[in-house]
Amino acid sequence: MTGYRSPALGTDPPCSPVNLSRTGAATATGGGLANTGYIGTVTMEQRTPQEPALWPHQVGVIPPAARSFQHRAQADRLRTKVDGGGTAVLTQMLTGMGGVGKTQLAADYARTAWDDDSAAGGLDVLVWVTASSRQAIVTGYAQAGVELCRGDPNDQEKAALSFLAWLTPKAGTKPCRWLIVLDDVADPADLRGLWPPAGAHGRTLVTTRRRDAALAADSRHTIEIGLFTAAEALAYLTASLAGHGRYDSADELTALANDLGYLPLALSQAAAYIIDTADAVATYRALLADRTTALAAIAPDVLPDDQALPLAAAWSLSVDRADTLRPAGLARPMLQLTSLLNANGIPETVLTSEPARAHLTVHRTRTGPNPAEEAAPVSLRDTVHALRALHRLSLIDHTPDTPHHAVRVHQLIQRATRDTPHPPPPRADCPRGR
Template sequence: MSARARHGSLAVGYVAEGGQVAYYAPPRPSVSWPHQIGVLPRQADCFQDRSAVAQLEQAVVGGGTAVLCQVLAGMGGVGKTQLAAHHARTRWQAGNLDLLLWITAATRTAILSAYTQAAAEILGADATDPEQAARAFLAWLEPNPDRPGRRWMIVLDDLADPADLRGLWPPASQLGRTLISTRRRDAALTGPGRHLVPVGLFTPDESAVYLTTTLAAHEREEPADQLAALAADLGHLPLALSQAAAYLIDADLDCAAYRALLADRARTLTDLLPDPSALPDDQPAPVAAAWSLSIDRADRLPPAGLARPLLHLAAVLDPNGIPASVLDNSPALDYLTEYRAPTTGQAYPDQVTTEDAARVLRTLHRLSLIDHTLRNPQQAVRVHQLIQRTTRDTLTPQHHHRLAQAAADALIAAWPDIERDTALAQALCANTDALARHAEDALYQDSGVHPLLFRAGASLGHAGQADAAVHHFQRMVDVTQERLGRDHPDCLESRESLAFWRGEARDRAGAAAAYRELLADRERLLGPEHPDTLAARVGVVFYTAEAGNWADALAASRQLLADHERTLGLDHPATLNVRNVIADLQGNSGDAAGAAVAFEPLFRDFQRAVGPDDSYTLSIQRQLFFWRGMLGDAADAAAAFEPLLQTMRRTLGADHSQVRVTLNNLAYFRGKAGDAAGTATAYEELAAACERMLGPEHPDTLAAKSDFASWQKRTGESSVHQSTDS
C-alpha cells in the first residue's frame, strides 16, 4: 500500500531514518492576506440596524464568557442571512480579519466543499479528498505556537441540519469566530462557548421605517396609518415587507388597495407578491416558498408524516396562542391519523397518539415553524400568520372543509364543562373566532350550525362579556337566517341567545321585543306548550319585568309556572327556573320577605335536581342570602356571603361572572354593617376582577373603582376618628 493510500492525500513522499517514516506535505501556495473565500450576499436596500446587530458585536456574554461561536436562530424570512452578512462585512472592512469564509450550509456536502476550497487555497491540499482536506483545514484553524496565527471568521449561513456539522465544527480559538444562521433550535447548537442570538420579527417602528424608506426611494409616499396596518397584515416579517413593497411599486398600487387584495381569501399569497424574476435584494424565493423545505424536513423526522397535517390544524386557529389540549385530543388525533403523509418503507400504527402529537410539536418548534412552550398550556403553540396562510393556500376546498370541521371538533372537545380556567376559556374563544374567519362556511351546514359556535358565545357571556356575546350571536343570527332560514331550529336558538344576552347587556327593552318575536315564531312552528315555546315565554315575562312592569310580569309568571308544571313536571330545570323568576320578581317588586321564603325551598330543590356545586344552584343560594340580608342583620348576611364566595371561586373559577356578583353583594352588606375596611377590600377585589375580565373602561369596572375609592376614603376617616376618640 502506498504512503498516500495509508496516510492521506497530503503525503507525497517519505524518507527512512532509523526505521522511522516521515511524510511531507507539499509547499503551501502563496496566499495574500487578508483572504476571503465565498461571496457575501449584497446588503439589502434599506437595511435595518436591529438589536441583533449589537448582540453580534459582543465579545463576551454574561459571566464574562468569551463569545467564540454565535448562532442566529429564527424562522425563515426574519433576516438572519442579512444580519450575518452585515456583521461579517463590518468586521472585514474594519480590518479585523485575516480570513473570511462564507458558506451556504444547506448540506454537509456544501460545508465540505467550502472547507476543501479553503484547504486547497491556503494549504495546497488535494481537493479530490474532501474529508481529509476538511480535517487539514480545521487543524490549521487550531491555535499553534509554532506558526503565526491568523484572525478568522467562518459564517455557516442557513444551516439546515445540526448533524451536517458532526466532525466539522470550527475549533474554539481566541483568534477565530464562528457565526451560524439557522432555522433550527436544537440543543446541539448551543452549549459552552456558543451564544444563541434569537432573531425575531421587525418591531412596528422598524416595519414603518423600512416601508417608508423603501417606498420613498421610488418616489412613493403612503399614509403612516396605512403602512402600519400593512405591516400588521404581514405580521412584521421582513421578507414579506420587502416583497410587498416591491409588488406595490411594480403594480403601481396604493397601500389601501393592496391591503384589500390581501384580505381577499379567494387569492393566494403567491398571487400578491412578486414572481421569482422580480424579487428584491437578490432574494432566492418568494415568501410563499420560504418554509417549504423546512416543512418537508419536519415531515421526514420521526414520527414521520405528521408535521404537515399538524401544521394544517394550527393554520386555521389563533396565531397568537393555541391551547395544547386542542392539538392532542381525539378529534385532532383522528385528523392526524387520516392525513398522515405516506413514507416509503415505513408502516404506521393505526392511530396517532398523544405522545406522537407532542413529538411533532417539538419538531416544528426545532425548525422554527411554530413556537411551542409547555410553560403556558393555554397558549402553548404560536405560529406566524403568513405560515398559516401559505399552509392554507395548499389545501383543496374539500380538504379545507374537512380540516375546519376537525378543528371545530377539537376545540369543543377541549372546552371544559365548568370554566374554572379563565385564560383557557379566553384562548378557546379566540381560536373559535380565528376558525370562523378562515372557514365560516364549514361551520354552517345544511344540517345545522356546529355546536362550537353556541359554546363560544355562551362562554363570552358567562365571563361577563355580554356585549361581546351580543356581537357573536348577532353574527350567528345573520348567517343562519341567510343560509338556513329564519325558521330553522338553529336560527331560532341563535335568536334566543341573542335576546338573552341583549338583556344581560342592559338592553332590556330590546331583549323583551326580541323574545316577543321569537315567541310568535315558536308558537307558530312548535305550538304553545313546546318546551322551546315556554322558554321564550319566560324571556318575555322576565324582560317585561326588567323594563319596569313588575305586577303584570308577576301575574304572567304564575300562569307560566302552572303551564310548566303541567307539561314538564315539578322537578324539571325549566320549571325550577320559572320559580326562580317568580321569587326574583317578588323581591324586586318590594316583597323581600316573600322572595326570601320562596328562595329557601327553591335552593333545596336545585341542590337535589342539578347538584350543590352547579352554577345555577350557587346563584339561587346567593339570591337567598341577599333577600335574607335585606330583611335582617347585615353583618350576618355578610358572614353568609364569605364562604359562598370561596365555594364559587373553587367550583366556578375566580373570574366567573357569579363571583363578581357575589363580591358586589358582600361589599354591599359589609357597608351596611359599618365595616368600612372590609367593604373597601371587597370593592378593590371587585374592581381588579372587572378590569381583568371586562377592561378598564367598562361601566362595571368604573363603578367598582369609584366605590373602592369612596370606601377607602371612609376607612381613613374612620381611623382618624378612632385616634381622636382614644
C-alpha cells in the same frame, strides 16, 4: 475510453480524469494506471496544490446588503465579546423562522468585521459558506483549504479537514484572526466533525432555522431573531417606497406592516410588488385580505435583494424536513391543523385532543415501507412530539412553560399552509399506491 487514475490506497473516490483511446477495460490500485491493448492517447489532468494566499484573504461571497437595511438590536448583541458570566463568546448562532433576516444580519456583521482595520478588531481571514448541506460545507472548507494552506485540490474531504487543522492554534506561529460564517445550516448532523476549532483569535457565526439541543452545546451563544418591531417595519416600508418616489401615508404603511405580521421577507416582497405594479397600498391590502387570492399571486415577478424564494415557498423545505422528524409524517398535518386556529395562542390541549389525534391519524404523511403501521392511531405523546418537530424548525413556537402550553404560529405561515393543497387521505378499502 475515459477512465480514472486510481488514487492511493485508502483515499476517497478517484481524483483525476484519464482519457484513453483504443484500449480495453482494466483495474488499477494504489495510484497506478492500468490498460489492456494499445494506448493511442493518454490525457491526464492533475491539479497541484497552490501557494497559500497572503493575508488578509476572503473565501466565499458575502451576500449584498438589502436595500433599506434596518439596523436592529440583535446586531449589537452579535458584537458582544463576552457573555453575562464573563466567558469569551467564540461561536454564535442566529436562529429564527424563515424570512426574519438572519442572513442579512450575519452579512452585516461579516462586512463590518472585514472592514475593521484596527489591530484589535480586524480580520486576517474571512470564510463565508452557504451551509445548506454537508456537501456544501465540505466544498466551502475545501476551497478555503486549497487557497490558504495548500489543501489537496483533488480531494475535497482531505482539503476540508486540512483547513480545520490549519485553524487550530499552534504555539510559535503567527495568530490568525479569522471569522467563519456558516449560513443556513439545515441539519445539525451536517456539522458533525466539521465545527471550527475553538481559539482566542477565531469566531464562528451560524445562521439556522433549527432549534435542536445539539446546536446549543459547547457554550455556543444563541441569539433568537424575531420579527421587525412596528417602528422598524414602518421605517423599512417608508424607505423602500420613498426610494422609488412613493410617499404613502404612515397610517397606510403601519396598517400594511401589521397585515404582514412585521415579517421582513414579507415586507420586502410586498414593497417590490407595489413598486412594480404601481398599485395603491390599499389595493395590495385588499388582495392580501382576500382569502381566494393565493400568496403566490401577489409576489413580485423578480424577487428583491437576491432572494431565492417567494414568500409562499419560504417555509416549504422546513415543512418537508419537519415531516421526516420523529414521529414521521405528523408535522405537516399538525401544521395544517394550526393554520385553521388562532395564530396568537392555541392551547396545547386543543392540538392533543382526541379529535386532533383522529385528524392526524387520517392525514398522516405515509411514505414508509409499512403503511399499515403508519395508519395506527396517533398517541398523545406523538402529538406533542409533532409540535416539537415544528418548533425545532421554527415553524411554530411551542412553549410548554406558559399557561395552557400555548402554541403560536405566524399568520403568513398559516396563510401559506392553507394555500398549499394536501392530498386526500387514503381510502380504507384501497391499498395505498393503487
